[in-house]
Amino acid sequence: MKLAVIGTGYVGLVSGVCFAELGNEVICVDNVKAKIERLNNGEVPIYEPGLKELMTRNIEAGRLAFTSDLAAAVNRSEIIIIAVGTPSLPNGEANLSFIEKVAEEIGQEIHDYKVIVVKSTVPVGTNEKVAAIIEQHASVPFDFASVPEFLREGTAVSDTLKPDRIIIGTESEKAAQTLQELHSPLTERIIITDVRSAEMIKYASNAFLATKISFINEIANICEKVGANVEEVAGGMGLDHRIGSSFLRAGIGYGGSCFPKDTQALIQIAGHVNYDFKLLKSVVEVNRDQRFNVIHKLESILGELEGKTIAIWGLAFKPETDDVRDAPAFEIISALLDKGAVVKAYDPIAAHNFNQSFCRSGIVYCESAEEAALHADALCLLTEWKQFKQISLQEIQKWLRSPNLIDGRNMYSEEQLVGTDFVYYSVGRPSLNRGVREQIPLVSL
Numbered sequence: 001m002k003l004a005v006i007g008t009g010y011v012g013l014v015s016g017v018c019f020a021e022l023g024n025e026v027i028c029v030d031n032v033k034a035k036i037e038r039l040n041n042g043e044v045p046i047y048e049p050g051l052k053e054l055m056t057r058n059i060e061a062g063r064l065a066f067t068s069d070l071a072a073a074v075n076r077s078e079i080i081i082i083a084v085g086t087p088s089l090p091n092g093e094a095n096l097s098f099i100e101k102v103a104e105e106i107g108q109e110i111h112d113y114k115v116i117v118v119k120s121t122v123p124v125g126t127n128e129k130v131a132a133i134i135e136q137h138a139s140v141p142f143d144f145a146s147v148p149e150f151l152r153e154g155t156a157v158s159d160t161l162k163p164d165r166i167i168i169g170t171e172s173e174k175a176a177q178t179l180q181e182l183h184s185p186l187t188e189r190i191i192i193t194d195v196r197s198a199e200m201i202k203y204a205s206n207a208f209l210a211t212k213i214s215f216i217n218e219i220a221n222i223c224e225k226v227g228a229n230v231e232e233v234a235g236g237m238g239l240d241h242r243i244g245s246s247f248l249r250a251g252i253g254y255g256g257s258c259f260p261k262d263t264q265a266l267i268q269i270a271g272h273v274n275y276d277f278k279l280l281k282s283v284v285e286v287n288r289d290q291r292f293n294v295i296h297k298l299e300s301i302l303g304e305l306e307g308k309t310i311a312i313w314g315l316a317f318k319p320e321t322d323d324v325r326d327a328p329a330f331e332i333i334s335a336l337l338d339k340g341a342v343v344k345a346y347d348p349i350a351a352h353n354f355n356q357s358f359c360r361s362g363i364v365y366c367e368s369a370e371e372a373a374l375h376a377d378a379l380c381l382l383t384e385w386k387q388f389k390q391i392s393l394q395e396i397q398k399w400l401r402s403p404n405l406i407d408g409r410n411m412y413s414e415e416q417l418v419g420t421d422f423v424y425y426s427v428g429r430p431s432l433n434r435g436v437r438e439q440i441p442l443v444s445l
């Protein structure tokens, strides 16, 4: 099939490349000309394992191309996929100006029947508005569908090629059939729904996963006080197939381009229909508070942080990505700087992006994990990059001025701590705490 994908962000680029890999002829469109030039040269603007190889292979096979000429791309394609960004406005609502503009342009440019698909995450009811904008400008018939995207950064290629399910929200049988055909090589689990339910499935899925994370983080906080181990608790809970074991890793809370934005947007969507989504509001609040536990733990070890040197390992919101959007590191480092600490930070690939988005000076960006840790008063691990786990705690202890470690991702095990003098805090595992037990006494039951 011939496809045009509008928007070469995470979702658009990965989807375009993967559809080409399935044998379709794909042209990806973006209005940033410099980006198109780089893409045509085989340069991948995002860090995503496996994407570059796949992209190069499909460009060479003549199945994948990039352009800033929306009209030409739209006219040669049977299916048009809209995957432009819907970033949060200051009030938490999704900014729809990009998608509305693209809808207008598509409407003006189509000259024969097309199936138009929205992959961007948009509030319930927006897809109908987008269809109405296209209709206003189009002189030919078209069909319309919402096909939400569930890919995760870091595993985007495999998530796209092996999805758990494909949701197609459309009122048109013809569009449903075409899109079923397009997606059938990916999975047998293709669900056809109405447009609004498809939009809601995306928000409800992300909100539910965010809820799981905040839930386990609160359980972890209670575990710290009652002397239970959150990993044992999550393991025991997860064996119940109704609960499932994924997304029960306690830590410093979720970040990224989706969960923070989509939870806020769903709260707003509910608000617009006078529904107070109390549970989701608490999920967001718990997530915000969770990151500051790192600071409380540091203070319980070091007292005043003024003048103390704190090493930060990990700036990305999760490993295997250079994305720092809504990463917990922003608020943690801001709080440290506010308290007068000296911050030395290292991330294998996300430091540049972090530096670009962090509007404050005062961080010393380091070239290696060792350089960041050297002579620091404490080390905080904020992203669980594999390479950090490979460094022995004995080695880390040698680098630090004082062996203080806040493990925000429960990366180190009891065995790794043996033979070290670490004062150690992780999340919800009080039995692993070292050297500070007297400062956080368990609550007697």
Ligand code: UDX
Residues within 6 Å of the ligand: 149, 150, 151, 152, 153, 154, 206, 209, 213, 246, 247, 248, 249, 250, 251, 252, 253, 254, 255, 256, 257, 258, 259, 317, 318
């Ligand atoms: C998420 C959804 O998983 C995906 O379906 C959607 O399309 C986009 O949003 P992504 O943001 O790439 O994907 O990352 P994900 O792996 O889901 O992690 C999100 C955040 O939750 C990260 O900050 C991660 O560290 C955190 N997390 C995840 C936890 O703290 N604990 C967990 O158990 C799982």
